[in-house]
Amino acid sequence: MLGYLDRELSGRVRPDTSTDRSGDPILVGRLEKLDRRRFLQLTGAAGAFVVAFRVLPAEAMQPYPTGASGMPNGTVSDPHVFVAIAEDGTVTIVAHRAEMGTGVRTSLPMVVADEMEADWARVTVVQAPGDEPKYGNQDTDGSRSLRHFVQPMRQCGAAMRAMLEAAAAARWGLDPKQVKAELHEVVQRADPSKRLGYGALAKAAMAQPVPPFEALAFKDESEFRYIGKGEIRIVDLHDITTGKATYGADVRLPGMKYAVVARPPVVGGRVKSYDASAALKVPGVEKVVEIPGSTPPAKFAPLGGIAVVADNTWTAMQGRDQLKIEWDDGPNGSYDTTAYRAAMSATAKQPGKVIRKQGDPDAAFAAAARVVSAEYYEPHVTHAPMEPPAAVANVTADKAEVWAPVQSSYGTREDVAKLLGLPIEQVTVNVTLLGGGFGRKSKCDYVQEAALVSRAVGAPVKLQWSREDEIHHSFYHTTSVERIEAALDGSGKVTAWRHRSVAPSILSTFAPDSGYQFPIEYGMGFVDMPFDIPNVVCENGQAMAHTRIGWFRSVSNVPRAFAVQSFAGELAHELGRDPKEMLLELIGPARIIDPKTAGMPKDFWNYGEPYEEFPIDTGRLRHVVELAADKAGWGKALPKGEGLGIAAHRSFVSYIATVVHVKIGDDGAITVPEVTTAVDCGYCINPERVESQMQGAAVMGMTLSLYSAITFAKGRVEQSNFYDYEMARMTRYPEKVAVHVVPHPFPVHATGVGEPGVPPFAPALANAIFAATGKRLRDLPFGDTLS
Structure with missing residues (x-):
């Protein structure tokens, strides 16, 4: 769900060096659950102070020890973060991103609070209105909020702490080095019994100059109170569970x-x-x-x-x-998805526009001892959020x-x-x-x-909008046909790989439709295929859009991972190999892939991130495969009708592997007793939310695998509500989801979490069903009962 690209595609994003974004202290406007009178009390009459901080230039980011240069993809060059402290010591932190279950309204303020030594029990979080000149980029999408804003949030908190310490030192007539902030107070190092609360320092701190970046002292990882601990629950949890939360339909x-x-x-x-x-x-x-x-x-x-x-x-x-x-x-009155699928399939059998070429795949296929091929299909799906x-x-x-x-x-x-x-x-x-x-x-x-x-x-x-409105008039996830062919030599080694992808493009929503996809879609599990195969070609076939195509959780990674990882399982069967070992062999040795020598296009899209900081690291991909398999008990004996399936995928610069344990009932009913997911998301800022997102991804993956399909006839959507556009229900969704996060020190960049858990689920389930029954499913959705 990469909505931040919407404005890039529409030509609306200002250059990174916009001069209309001020770094001077400014006041927030109207905020959720904070009326104007209360806000004035916080920011004026009550002696509060509000400070905004600019993200500093590239050289200023050195405390992020891996050497990240500025905002990683340049889309959020000047975010503003606000903190207000009232005289009673209440700290109000503004969340500038929207909350939709990822916990962003908690995790980003939590970083500020940790770095400024605030007591989380005395922190209130409020929502910013839409105002990018004040707050920086506000698009909640692309699984990028934490990976882009951890450092600016730390910077904000560290500066706030320094200002509080300076105010306390001035009151005591001491050098600022002789005092330190400690859990909502500033204490004298020589005599810790002498301390001042944050509320008492609010006015004086406001008068302090914002310290230059070079003067800031960031916490060491060992000093974190909240970051990486997983002990902070989302700030909206109580209101959500008690019915007090305000959603769009609740406003009066x-x-x-x-x-x-x-x-x-x-x-x-x-x-x-x-x-x-x-x-x-x-x-x-x-x-x-x-x-x-x-x-x-x-x-x-x-x-x-x-x-x-x-x-x-x-x-x-x-x-x-x-x-x-x-x-x-x-x-579009004649749009029919049955006929459209047949047309996509026919296109996938023909050469398409070459997007990636490595080695000499034509010669390798000509010399192959045998060729294995398979075609995979995903229909349109819609988001069906709980709140239309x-x-x-x-x-x-x-x-x-x-x-x-x-x-x-x-x-x-x-x-x-x-x-x-x-x-x-x-x-x-x-x-x-x-x-x-x-x-x-x-x-x-x-x-x-x-x-x-x-x-x-x-x-x-x-x-x-009603539920019927939402299903009939959505921006649908693209439908696709993915055809993969592999050339094998006499010893069973994969010598060449051909992947043809045919799908209407999101670009059709923004520009005249060429029928071809564009670099962002190519970079999602297609041209970035990480296997150690000497000859590779990726081709895109033309497919014109006949409905509104939009961003969907994990976007094109869903059909690409389904195809690539299912095909890896098919190769294992073809060669009589263990699926996990076959997958590891395809990934090859631990290495950093060079996009140029791998034949990737010059405009290879790496989720908007600098490749030198976020490369394709097959060692990390191998590790999550091995970790998930180990934790799931790969290779253990299972009763008849049960099986394990494995899949792994890199998306949003994170590495995820999933093992699905499936059970097929005597009536063919598909149930999933357990899902095991290994996550490498760099340094884990909020483990509680990572686990939650992976659990949610498993349920959504189950829905996409078994139920979700939007079909068209005479240009009209044939589904209407949850009775014919089904979801995974309590009786069928995974009974247990075990999440294992790969530990990293803080210098390893935080990466995406909200979306990358979805793509590996469907192929892992397909591979598990094959292990349990010998039946290979290549079309989504499978249905919840095998015939």
Whole structure:
């Protein structure tokens, strides 16, 4: 779910050296669960101080001992982090990324608190509104929040600690070196009984100059209180479990109206005519508003349609049911996924655009003793977050304010401002908790709909999508056919590898569709295939998009890992090898892969990270394979109808291996007693969240493997709700998920966690089913019962 690329693809991202981002101290605006009066108390009348810190230039990052240069991929060159301390000692830390289950609202403030020696029990976390000139990049996506912001958060905390120490030293008439911060107080080193609390130092600390980077003293890893300990639970846990948390649909404003929209059933369709007379007769329905549609490629603009506004959501839905609409289906009215799959398969059997070429694969295939081939299929899927899209907007003649569960708060602010023709300074985006996102809520079409309807009715409006709306009108994960061929010599050695990938591209959402993918998609388990094979060719076949294609958790890594890791299992069977040993042989010896000598393209995409800092390290990939296999008891005897399957994949610069233990019932029912996952995510900042993300990835992997499929006929989605777009339920999802994190010292870069647990699951399950039954499944989803 790489929404931060949305603005790059749209040409909206400012250069890294933007001069409009100030490093001077500034105040935060409206924050979740913090009204304006309370905020003024914190930041002014109560003697609090708020400090913003700029990320310093490349040479300033040396305390990150591996030598990371600035922000790793240059997309967040100037993030601002704010901390306020009230006179009662309460520390308020602003979270500038959105919370959708990854724990980012906890983990990033936790780093600040640790470095500034704050007592976590006295820390309050509040949410930043969408304002990148103040806060830096706010796109919650790409599994990059921690790997990009650990150092800036440490820098913020260390500077805050230094300012508190300087204020205390001045009050005591001492040199700052004679005092130290210690768990929410500053104490004299010579006489620890003399101490001052943070609240007592707030005003004086505010008067201190922000110390230069060179003067900052960062904690040693051995001094961390919270970082890497796994003892801090997410700050929203209590409110979530007690029903007090505020999601998008929970926002209420005085005089608020409620709206739903009837949208074209086919992407690119239009309203030919409509009759709203019956809808307006429904008691409580107040107005009907036509929303103009967009012409693809249209990024995240609304699909268009007819909005019904009422005094509550249920009434609006009843009114929508009474609309009489004649649709023009447009150019995609014949889209049929059965026929489309056959066309992709035919394309995959033909040579495509060469994206990676290493050695002489044609000669190796010509000289092969035998060739093994297989084709793998994944359908469209949708995100199906627990909370369907919803947004509240209040638009007046000269300003707009919205409340919404969005992954890209500033991108939303830009899009709403452009849509309404308002200066961006007159638009406010408040971020609620996200009841699931998975990439869907990086796209703000639902917020723009709410803004348009609010402007039309002259009142605040909550616009709600139903589950059916979400399934019928999503930005779908791409469908794909992946065909792999391997040349074997007489001794059973793999001498050549050909991978043809055919899938409609996300780029079609942003630009005229060429039918080919682009470097970001190529870099997800395709051209970066890490096997030690001398002759490799990766080809991309043309596939035009006929629906909206968008970011989905782990994106193209899902079909590529399914194909590559399933095929590794097939080769093991073909050669009579143990699957784990076959996988390790394919990976080859521990080494750093050189993209140039491996024939990768010059524009090889490495998740936006500098390759010298985040290379493809096959030693780390081998290690997670061996660790997962060992912890799962690989090779142990299992009863009839049970089996173990293994798969490993590098994505978002992390290394994950998963072993699935499957059990096939007498009726063919597939159950998973246990999943074992080994994770190498560099230094683990928050182990509790890493374990949680891997557990969630196993459940989502189970869903993708057994159930999820969006199909089209006559351009229309055939699924409607959870009765025909199923999820893994309590009776079928993995009974136990054991997570083993590879330990690293702090100098090893933190890498991605939110997404990389998903891709290895489906191939591990497919390999386990084969081990248990001898039946090879190559098409997702498998169904939850073998025939």
